[in-house]
Amino acid sequence: MTFSPELEARFAKFLAKYPADRKRSATIPMLIYAQDEVGSITDELVAEVAKRVGSTPLQVQEVVGFYSMLHKGKGMGKYHVQVCTNISCLLVGGAELYEQACQKLHLGHKEVRPDGFVSLEEVECMGACSWAPAVQINYDFYHDVTPEQLDKLLTGLLAGKKPEEIAEVRKVSC
Amino acid sequence: MYNQPSPLEVNVLTRRFRLPNSSRIETYLASDGYKAFEKAIGMSQDEIINEVKASGLRGRGGAGFPTGMKWSFVPRQSPKPKYIIVNADESEPGTCKDRLLIEFDPHQLIEGILIAGLAVGAHQGYIYIRGEFRYLIDVMDRAIDEAYARGYLGDNILGRGVNFHLATHSGAGAYECGEESALLESFEGKRGNPRIRPPFPAVAGAYQCPTVLNNVETFCAVPSILLNGAAYFAGLGSPKNGGTRLFCLSGHVNKPGVYELPMGFNLMRMINEVGGGMRGGKKLKAVIPGGSSCPVLKADECDINMDFDTVAAAKSMLGSGGVVVMDEDTCMVKAALRIMRFYAHESCGWCIPCREGTTWLRKLLQRFHDGYGVKSDIVLIGDLSKNMLGRTFCPLGDAAAMPTIAFVEKFKDEFEAHLDGKPCPYEKKLVAA
Numbered sequence: 291m292t293f294s295p296e297l298e299a300r301f302a303k304f305l306a307k308y309p310a311d312r313k314r315s316a317t318i319p320m321l322i323y324a325q326d327e328v329g330s331i332t333d334e335l336v337a338e339v340a341k342r343v344g345s346t347p348l349q350v351q352e353v354v355g356f357y358s359m360l361h362k363g364k365g366m367g368k369y370h371v372q373v374c375t376n377i378s379c380l381l382v383g384g385a386e387l388y389e390q391a392c393q394k395l396h397l398g399h400k401e402v403r404p405d406g407f408v409s410l411e412e413v414e415c416m417g418a419c420s421w422a423p424a425v426q427i428n429y430d431f432y433h434d435v436t437p438e439q440l441d442k443l444l445t446g447l448l449a450g451k452k453p454e455e456i457a458e459v460r461k462v463s464c
Numbered sequence: 465m466y467n468q469p470s471p472l473e474v475n476v477l478t479r480r481f482r483l484p485n486s487s488r489i490e491t492y493l494a495s496d497g498y499k500a501f502e503k504a505i506g507m508s509q510d511e512i513i514n515e516v517k518a519s520g521l522r523g524r525g526g527a528g529f530p531t532g533m534k535w536s537f538v539p540r541q542s543p544k545p546k547y548i549i550v551n552a553d554e555s556e557p558g559t560c561k562d563r564l565l566i567e568f569d570p571h572q573l574i575e576g577i578l579i580a581g582l583a584v585g586a587h588q589g590y591i592y593i594r595g596e597f598r599y600l601i602d603v604m605d606r607a608i609d610e611a612y613a614r615g616y617l618g619d620n621i622l623g624r625g626v627n628f629h630l631a632t633h634s635g636a637g638a639y640e641c642g643e644e645s646a647l648l649e650s651f652e653g654k655r656g657n658p659r660i661r662p663p664f665p666a667v668a669g670a671y672q673c674p675t676v677l678n679n680v681e682t683f684c685a686v687p688s689i690l691l692n693g694a695a696y697f698a699g700l701g702s703p704k705n706g707g708t709r710l711f712c713l714s715g716h717v718n719k720p721g722v723y724e725l726p727m728g729f730n731l732m733r734m735i736n737e738v739g740g741g742m743r744g745g746k747k748l749k750a751v752i753p754g755g756s757s758c759p760v761l762k763a764d765e766c767d768i769n770m771d772f773d774t775v776a777a778a779k780s781m782l783g784s785g786g787v788v789v790m791d792e793d794t795c796m797v798k799a800a801l802r803i804m805r806f807y808a809h810e811s812c813g814w815c816i817p818c819r820e821g822t823t824w825l826r827k828l829l830q831r832f833h834d835g836y837g838v839k840s841d842i843v844l845i846g847d848l849s850k851n852m853l854g855r856t857f858c859p860l861g862d863a864a865a866m867p868t869i870a871f872v873e874k875f876k877d878e879f880e881a882h883l884d885g886k887p888c889p890y891e892k893k894l895v896a897a
Binding site: 314315316318343349353359375376378382414415417419426462 | 596634
């Protein structure tokens with residue numbers, strides 16, 4: 291299986307982090323970064339990671355099944371909208387935002403639009419409790435999200451825009 | 465920073481947060497950066513550990529175990545390599561402080577890790593960062609690169625014969641991996657199931673080698689202890705609770721945010737003076753004082769000092785510093801249900817009392833909130849919870865059971881108001897308004 295030179299360089303860095311006889315430690319970092327490039331955790335990817343870290347495909351498969359950010363099958367959309375409804379977000383409208391996203395996108399929990407551009411997930415606490423309600427699109431955080439801001443974001447995404455092109459709403463970090 | 469500061473804050477760990485380019489090594493070095501580490505190089509292992517012990521620093525991840533004592537459990541004579549592992553898998557609902565400590569001052573964390581390495585004789589460290597915090601992995605990687613370039617990491621550091629290597633490690637979404645033994649399993653590339661203890665990580669941690677495992681905030685407190693002395697740090701807080709704490713105020717307050725306050729700061733003052741009081745002038749109903757695993761406090765129990773011992777005496781926990789404030793319009797059944805949905809989702813399935821208990825409790829609470837509860841369910845919820853306590857490898861089972869017991873015992877009238885097909889009285893109120 292071939293990856294981009296950037297990902298190969300990252301893999302090499304990962305494998306060098308751990309003691310020589312402990313390459314298996316690189317399993318989860320390799321899987322999550324590879325998923326970003328490949329789109330999902332495919333059987334081929336599992337076999338490739340297993341080969342590189344010295345595990346069996348079964349050992350990697352059981353890891354994949356455990357972690358909620360690793361998606362098998364077709365994976366999530368290019369832009370994965372994650373709305374937190376856990377306690378701090380719930381108290382200030384997180385559940386209503388999730389409901390709004392479901393209706394606007396015509397999607398349910400962990401569903402993907404037919405064109406594969408946008409997907410939706412109701413997520414557990416993402417560590418933004420003091421700036422709730424919070425939304426993450428892929429790895430970018432949006433804090434203190436209002437229904438109007440969410441509507442603008444989702445309208446833009448449905449029109450095929452990237453989140454960074456939706457000028458009215460700014461992500462907060464990086 | 466994502467919120468305005470409060471004049472009541474005592475900025476120790478956060479003192480560089482508002483400096484321009486606070487995450488860069490130049491900024492850090494210009495404000496006492498790595499001076500504590502240089503001081504520690506000249507100290508013996510016992511001297512460092514005794515200083516941390518005398519500071520009264522207790523684990524900021526939630527359990528509040530004395531940090532110096534934890535470090536002293538690492539065997540000196542072991543022939544195995546020793547490891548320092550940082551728990552940056554911040555995922556306790558209500559908690560959002562470690563994010564800031566990494567984003568705005570990553571070198572403070574590196575310095576704390578280096579000092580821990582000296583204290584126990586470790587030469588390798590890893591920072592386990594939750595997968596959702598991808599941008600923090602980038603911040604941390606850049607800081608690590610800077611520290612290598614300036615000779616604060618690597619071999620023969622500062623020409624003083626000290627070797628220490630450090631790397632980040634990404635998680636992939638699992639609350640359970642914030643528990644120390646599950647984190648170690650995950651770090652080794654496995655499912656994040658917990659390990660039975662003893663042996664504790666100090667003796668058999670990463671790769672079955674002696675390991676110091678602490679929360680981000682715990683390591684970040686160490687440089688200021690070494691630099692300013694144990695007495696200074698201990699004096700900031702209340703007896704046996706040294707230092708400050710990053711409290712994460714969320715929910716129905718006017719000014720939610722992360723505030724660094726002395727240990728033992730009064731909870732009502734935190735809500736009214738730091739947090740700007742209740743949103744919309746509503747009445748306070750309840751507070752979860754330290755993240756979702758901590759038993760809820762009723763409004764009349766909230767006039768307490770926020771340190772480990774005082775909150776424990778009030779039959780709750782200081783936990784991870786996530787203070788969730790709920791006003792009079794909050795349905796306690798709904799709050800209990802949402803928290804249980806979380807634990808049922810996050811239970812790793814390793815121990816049956818937790819796997820089955822959380823799922824049954826979720827179903828019972830859901831039925832209750834839907835208005836189909838029966839009176840005997842109230843007793844059943846309590847019984848189920850009590851049967852989970854202490855019967856699992858890790859504290860996730862307890863973390864699910866303890867708040868549930870408190871919700872049912874303290875707000876029994878609200879549970880009764882949902883009985884026999886009655887719709888949730890709070891949802892009705894929302895619709896009417």
